[in-house]
Amino acid sequence: MSILTETLRPPAVSIGVLGWLRKNLFSTWYNALLSVLVLWLVAIVATTLWNAITTANWNVVTVNLRLFMIGRYPLEQAWRVQVVVSMLSLLIGASWGAWRGIMRTVAVGIGALFLTLALLPFELNTRLWLAANIALIGAGFGVAYVMRARRLVTLAWLASLPLTAVLLYGVADALPTVPTDLWGGLLLTFTLAVSGIVLSFPLGVALAVGRQSSYPVMRVFCTLFIEIIRGVPLITILFMMQIMLQLFLPESISVERVVRVIIGFTIFTAAYLAEVVRGGLQSVGRGQSEAAKALALNSLQILWFIVLPQALRAVIPALVGQFISLFKDTSLVAIVGLIELTGIANAVVQQQAFLGLQREVYLFIAAIYFVCAFSMSWASRRLERTLGVGER
């Protein structure tokens, strides 16, 4: 009974700033110690970074901005890149209108990026073009929203790939050819990443299906292919493609260097994708294909209509993860002498006017890679949640 007569101290504050601090930073004595330690570490890193950024000479980036974006793509043809970007803006806007959900965030994010860039002191034409892109996103949204044309937008996306290739590379008379050797910077990075993704996906699925096949010969072949490719570093494959592909082909066929590394990326990523897809195939119950068989579907139909849709859906996060690492790996082509973003950076740090500015240059391109890779992984997590993968 004595406990009732004593006056209890009021309970610790558990709301407000003080309560939050107490709960999250100073709950026990060692937590408090840890907090102070981390704070000290953060302070050191933050001041170092702040000093690095404020004392940096960002001229090296602004002067070379065009190099970073399109490399040695001829200036008088640069409008073609702008047209492609505008076309993609329109398509992203249209996807927002057709699907909503995650596409809204994507479209708004890209719109915000254009807006920020338009506020920076570029030339008037560039800023007008950036503003026009925002308008295009809005227009695409409006049209697709009214028409509710999902199928049309999907078709438009598919058509945009060859159209982009034609626009950038050129066709016989109408547009002068720009050989891929002149492509560079972010343009080449995206070219490598997108073509690598598009080409490696079907090959990866085929390899995965082959590895699961009931035909021993196909199984052994696919397994060997996958394991050998996965056992060696990407750089050796790119190196091999760069110097050996020409040896494997007759003298009459000559392949552009960009195409050679695309082939390298494709077989490398396909081997990794195959393992991801195999995980998905194994997750589809045997009963699914047995039921399909009982309904008289042939094996190709079972694969196409029953197994693959479920398998691919189950592994979306891992697939996106693979594409992100492909995107980061495009930087390796700098080692075999191509001038994508990293290659350009390596060239820029050797310019006479900007000697010793490695920190600025590499931080700048690291930021570009980070923004792209981080938004991809963020979008994939959102998509995962929307589809409810792993919750059924």
Place this chain on the structure above:
Amino acid sequence: MASLSRSPAVPLWRDVRVLRIAAQIIFIAVVLLVGWWFADNMSRGLTRMGSKFSFDFLQSAASFALAESPIPYDTDKSYGYAFVVGALNTLRVAVVGIVLASLLGLLMGIARLSSNWLLANLARVYVEAFRNTPLLIQLLFWYLAVILKLPAVRQSIELPGSVFLNNRGLTVPWFETKDSFTTWLLTACAGLVVGIVLYELVGRRWQAERHLSQRVLWAALSVLAVASVSAIVLDPFTPTVPTLQGFNFNGGLSLSPEYVALLFGLVMYTGAFIAEIVRAGILAVPRGVNEASRALGLSYAQTLRLVTVPLALRVIIPPLTNQYLNLTKNSSLAVAIGYADLFYVSSTIFNQTGQTVQVIVLVMGAYLLMSLTISVVMNFVNARFKLIER
């Protein structure tokens, strides 16, 4: 009914068994045809370039210098020997990198789950920043923008414990071996044998009597005891502390800037991935399992050692194996910052000899061998922790 199950009237081109075999034969034929076409083009190409497919060039003198080598190397040594030096340099960075990345990943993975908001978010920022930027750029940044920009040797940054950091790399205290080192090594090996015997024989009996195993501890203790007692008696090491003399350091172990940048970059990059794996592994152990083991009377330490960690390891080990493989393969990016690893040496050999195919075959073979070794070791570890299903 018999005619339904065994119909003799199926023609050959609709018989599934025949079709299966035919499909495989066609597949082999196509593969062989394409392979033959490649091989034919290649042999023509080689004749055109005036070289032939042989590994004889490996015996001729390599006449290029290597900045660092764990075994004695000079320009008179053969290409084959230089190749081995490259492989050893790769192993040197990969083994140390795997150990350090595991430690960093473990710490950061646990920090990510900490109830301390600041620590958890620091770990999160680290993971996101390092996972989402290319390793090559991180390496170039550490090498060109950080390590080469450090002060010169005379103005070295001194860290606690006689560790010196400057633009020529890192110098740490190390030790030299005396003549008694071999004897010590032998006694230590004998101690290891004793430990294994203890673990296998005596420990098993203890385990039967006491229910809970302490045998790992006792076996490890006995090995340590033998090693340290003999170390005191034989005194096989002389510690050397780096001291600045003139324009260089005397004593200690000096690590080249390339090695430091590569190791640091690989550890920071792979550590971020391992942190995510550790976090996922710990989260995969259901809370109820821990609570149940506490309810059964196990102490917190016992729960951790006997329940949580083994269950988490089952989830962690397979993806961890992949990260170890990635680290080893990623060490080939050393070529970008000029560390004399396997790939760097091989591309130098290629540039000098022009023996395209042979060099590629050798490099790929060496990396495959390393990958295979790591896989075998990790599969063995995995087998020990795997859930034994009925």
